[in-house]
Amino acid sequence: MADSQKLALEFQQNGFIVGNKFNEPDVYIINSCTITANADRTARQAANYAKKQWPNSLVVMTGCYAERDPKGLKSLESVDLIVGGKKKNEIVSRIIDRLNNRKISQIEISEFGNDSLLGRTRASVKIQEGCDQVCSYCIVPKVRGREKSIPPIEIINSINNLANRGVKEVVLTGTQLGTYGFEFGNMSLDILIKKILSETEIPRIRVSSIQPHELNQNLLEIWMDDSRLCPHFHIPLQSGSDKILKSMRRKYDLRMFQNAVNEIRTYIPRASITTDIIAGYPGETDDDHEESKNYLKNLLLSDSHVFRYSDRPGTTSMYINEKTPTKIIDFRSFELREIAILNKKNYLESSIGQIRKVLWEENEGRSGLTDNYVRVKLSKNMVFKKKVKKNTIDSVLLLKVIDEEVLAEIIK
Numbered sequence: 001m002a003d004s005q006k007l008a009l010e011f012q013q014n015g016f017i018v019g020n021k022f023n024e025p026d027v028y029i030i031n032s033c034t035i036t037a038n039a040d041r042t043a044r045q046a047a048n049y050a051k052k053q054w055p056n057s058l059v060v061m062t063g064c065y066a067e068r069d070p071k072g073l074k075s076l077e078s079v080d081l082i083v084g085g086k087k088k089n090e091i092v093s094r095i096i097d098r099l100n101n102r103k104i105s106q107i108e109i110s111e112f113g114n115d116s117l118l119g120r121t122r123a124s125v126k127i128q129e130g131c132d133q134v135c136s137y138c139i140v141p142k143v144r145g146r147e148k149s150i151p152p153i154e155i156i157n158s159i160n161n162l163a164n165r166g167v168k169e170v171v172l173t174g175t176q177l178g179t180y181g182f183e184f185g186n187m188s189l190d191i192l193i194k195k196i197l198s199e200t201e202i203p204r205i206r207v208s209s210i211q212p213h214e215l216n217q218n219l220l221e222i223w224m225d226d227s228r229l230c231p232h233f234h235i236p237l238q239s240g241s242d243k244i245l246k247s248m249r250r251k252y253d254l255r256m257f258q259n260a261v262n263e264i265r266t267y268i269p270r271a272s273i274t275t276d277i278i279a280g281y282p283g284e285t286d287d288d289h290e291e292s293k294n295y296l297k298n299l300l301l302s303d304s305h306v307f308r309y310s311d312r313p314g315t316t317s318m319y320i321n322e323k324t325p326t327k328i329i330d331f332r333s334f335e336l337r338e339i340a341i342l343n344k345k346n347y348l349e350s351s352i353g354q355i356r357k358v359l360w361e362e363n364e365g366r367s368g369l370t371d372n373y374v375r376v377k378l379s380k381n382m383v384f385k386k387k388v389k390k391n392t393i394d395s396v397l398l399l400k401v402i403d404e405e406v407l408a409e410i411i412k
């Protein structure tokens, strides 16, 4: 997302009109992901859909899939131009070349074919790129390269720019945030966050993802001291079996993960803790899966994103012979999802009666997000509902869970 937002800005600065409601854009860019075979498929579908709808548009594939498999993508008739994610700095000029100097060009940028970039209340700010970890299943190091931190001054400038343009929340993103700043000396994630808090006036800051062994008291104390930092921690678990975590070459075990969760809950009791977990990693037995289920159940997280294991070309786990059959992967992911939903429901129920700050993403309070990542909408009988504008922040009382949302009323 941060990549797409940056691209949008770059095209705007080069005279393009960036939007998502054109009859037929001159250029349609798919900023692809390649984390799983499913992500690849989604990107291909987006290209096919765009070409079918707008045969005369220039359909461009960029991002990680374009980086990983340009040859394979060449055979797709719906893709006119492929620009690997590492060559993003060339994308504007290569598109201008292809457009033969057409003067004003309308451009649509999408991550998966349906995401709107404009009118957002939240913006992503990339603070770090690449990954030096060696997780067995992951294609990211290959397509995004070595870890590299963005200099603090650039980050501060982009946050101030966004704040001036009216953005209310920034999400600090990257692949490996915990090692932020290692190449600068006297810089780290906690120092960066303190700097952002003191040198910007952005109302809300969210940190996208962090590893259990990177969470420490120093970091948590910043959250305790400043309510502009959203009490939401995404800590990818990947498996609830120590045996599998080891094979995945993760740098923590289940005990360390549980400690990290406990520590957050001790310091920031109402924090939302979310995770990613992979079902059907090679060599995962029924017992390992049962262990994973129990572990996930007992963690009581507020949301868990379940991924079906997917062999990625050239990763270490691709060479493990004991592959889990697709049907079993499907069933295991279904079981993990059930647990994720149950825990989410419990978390939402436990939030009832709380007062939280919500950033409205739609007018009339139709949808908004609390600091601790609860999706809320205003109850119908709120008198001043009409006056509730998108991109404003209100204090709300959480009233009632409806599906995966919470009904709320404004506290004046």
Ligand code: 5AD
Pocket: 035, 036, 137, 138, 139, 236, 238, 276, 277, 278, 307, 308, 309, 310, 311, 312
């Ligand atoms: N198969 C399935 N899920 C994967 N992820 C990363 N690589 C794979 C893979 N090969 C998931 C991890 C990660 C998330 C972004 O994608 O859970 O946290």
